[in-house]
Amino acid sequence: MQKEPKYIVITGGVLSGLGKGIASASIGFLLSRNLKIVPIKCDGYLNTDPGTMNPIEHGEVFVLDDGGEVDMDFGHYERFINIRCKAEWNLTMGKIFQSILEKERTGDYLGKTVQYIPHVTDEIKSWIYNIAKREKADLTLVEIGGTVGDLESDLYLEAVRQMRTEVGRNNIMFIHLTYIPIPSGSKEQKSKPTQQSVKILNERGLEPDIIIGRCSRLLDDKIKSKIAMFCNVEKEAVISGIDVKSVYEIPFNFEKERLSEIIHKKLQLYSPPDLDLWNPLVANIKKNHTRPEQQVNIAICGKYTALEDSYASIIEALHHCEAHLDLQVKTSWVETTDMEKGSVILEKVLKNVQGVIVPGGFGIRGIEGKIQVIRFVRENMIPFLGICYGMQLAVVEYARHICGIKEAHLREAEADGITGIVPVIDFLPTQRKVTKKGATMRLGGYDILITAGTKAHEIFADKQIRRRFRHRYEVNPEYVPLLEEKGLIFSGKAAGEDIVQVMELPGHPYFLGGQFHPELTSSLSNPAPLFYHFVKAASEYSQS
Template identity: 60%
Template structure:
């Protein structure tokens, strides 16, 4: 193999069973959070789908696309990794089966296999292991945290599981451990914790040659001692290695639960790594969140207007960013989802939708569906002085709304709606240079981290406390430079611009309690310990107004 084990890195492999959606990403990130105080923990996510990345997937099918600083479009679990581990993730930490097959075919065409028949084993599994070692060596990782997507038994993740099995054989049992996330249901009829699904899931994992060192069992409540004993007996591990993955109000409780359940001691015993967790500030913020859930100092009602509202995972990072800011401001946020497609058909309902709302967010998105509903919503919050944050497409539509209703450009719009049947008379939002020639969909937008220069004495400078920041982008359109002067004459302020480029990145309206919009995605850099400034500013303004 090209990349070999460095003799230093410890490997923790996280798999899942019984049902999907149990939260393997949160579980893996929580284990990493327990170690990251003293050790360099690097996460790798293995996804079985044949897309090279999730960039072209519909958010209602796969959840939000998480964008990294280096421009990589990756699975939303990377949001958990960055927020829990305090790392800036890289594209190569995401490994899809599409990437693996593409690599294998490229190597075969180059003649790297010297005429051998290319087979799933050893060539595909070797390529996967080589990738693990390459990342571990390049990052000088103390711990490589490998999450295998899907559930045991899924056809598409079998080569990842086989590679994980071989990993222990290659690096030594003392350098590799397996964590399996399962489900312990409590059927309403019997009201008793049932261990059989866990037993069957672990048996299926055993059939593939992996014997978990830790079982984390998701359940509505902490596992009863006799259930831990039963799972341990049938799954061939001590009862103390069966962990209660109890349902929590906020995912940030998971590291605290795992700490109390004894995972650090198991890691020390198995992998000989001593890294006592340091979670004091983390614990205090979680306590604040939990207290405000039951006995809030103040409730702020925040509306999120979009077209993917039937799957909240489409806006997962926005929800988390609100939670982060709320914890620091000691408030509780209630989210009201507004389907802007419905609002587009019935704009007269905007007043009813806005009853009791303290702040509004228009998130990013693509396409033409629901955009006129978003414009209706933006006009209402601008005219009624409701704190507002527009993100990416939300900023572009805020510009469209301002152009139409303040600057008198009744036909202002975005080139995103341009078609053979519809001509945009005043394209205040246009293609970024060169984007109109691109035909492929994947990884072709302006992606990743870019520097933003902030105008002095602006609200943006006050919010960020800086005149130069770095944020993450994912867009194909921009504010049309030909209209900037006219928009600013009307009272709009572009308070953030790209460094060395004439691309508008932040807009605000002076005199409004809080009308901010940005071309980037501030939610992608927010964390519990360091909330995104624009979300913090939004909730501060909403708190003062309320």
């Protein structure tokens, strides 16, 4: 007989961007040895998912194997807890309202007036309970997005308040992440923002069992005592959320303050942390961030560089390589739109770079700058990794400058009024009549057949792999023979479909592109092979 699942609810206060997702993932990591943990993220926005949001506004869209476009925190969940998440685990207010309206139209409410309470809160609770039951979870982590006090999160807070009574106080606990500032000119940690944040939480009928105080240094004894007294928690339950150079240090820091022990006692469960696998890898990252024996400079050339979270998984994939290659990866951001305006000189920007990544994206803004970058690294033998859109632009560049197709372009350019193009990158056949933007791309995990004897086969050491995709366009099959005749190799194709998935250029130190997103399946213990070998090639390039 299945035991009743336990729940941990994680909230955040004072300000956004404190790292609730990483804190939640770290808690999951510490407890995952003997428990099946299922993370749920509750977002307050009315979009059904983040798939149509601008990455600069919301951060990257994380794509799951089942095709779900979800919040970027799911990247942390998968990397830390070693699970494969599902789309339904990302709960948005848009999904909730959509479900309620559909039920109302089909008469599920038997003519009753549909209200925020009980109908919205009941829908939220039902969603959480059903996931926990279906997944046979021992422990369900429920992260409430936003900041306590935001109108958007109030219905979620009311729902979890009701859950406390329904599941029993020994089966649910509340962890509140807050901010401990040290004002300029003062060496004193201040507790007032935390007190005010907890007060707002109390007004919603919730009392935290644990408070994690995000601060630039460890919380001293005085501030812990003050927070404990004014926020009605045990002093031992006030945990330092100290700033770190690598997020993979966070579980270790939490464990030093006996966080897992506090959770064990409250929820009456036991799952001792397993830190052995990560310990040497985290030590490598820490060492290389303080006293690097070798530094590799990698340029990320895109158009969402105003917010680094737009490429969060790429940054994490590079950190995974640091741990295994015993070096430091220093990233620089190149806004390719500025390059098109002439305000950025290509040779100057890439002068001290040992590798270039052109990541995914949409729209033609900035692509001519990216094409300039790709041509430069191809001709100057600088290691290059093209991801999704980056691979497609590498094909366009090659078609223009090696195959002699001067009008080579993306079919996408026609939507912006560019005419007379040769679409070497065209719509996927299944995408030609699609008009809706949300959740209509080729999304999720697909199998890829790797050609023997190629660089890709050497890297993956397998003839078939599975990776995650998010695209609407492909390399136009009509031009593949010419591109191959002129030297490009398409070393990976979709299983059962004539879709190019991997591109490489022989004779170059490292010039590869994947239609998929390798960063989405990278982890600290298993770095994405395309990234690992790219950084390794960049390291060899720097030494040469």
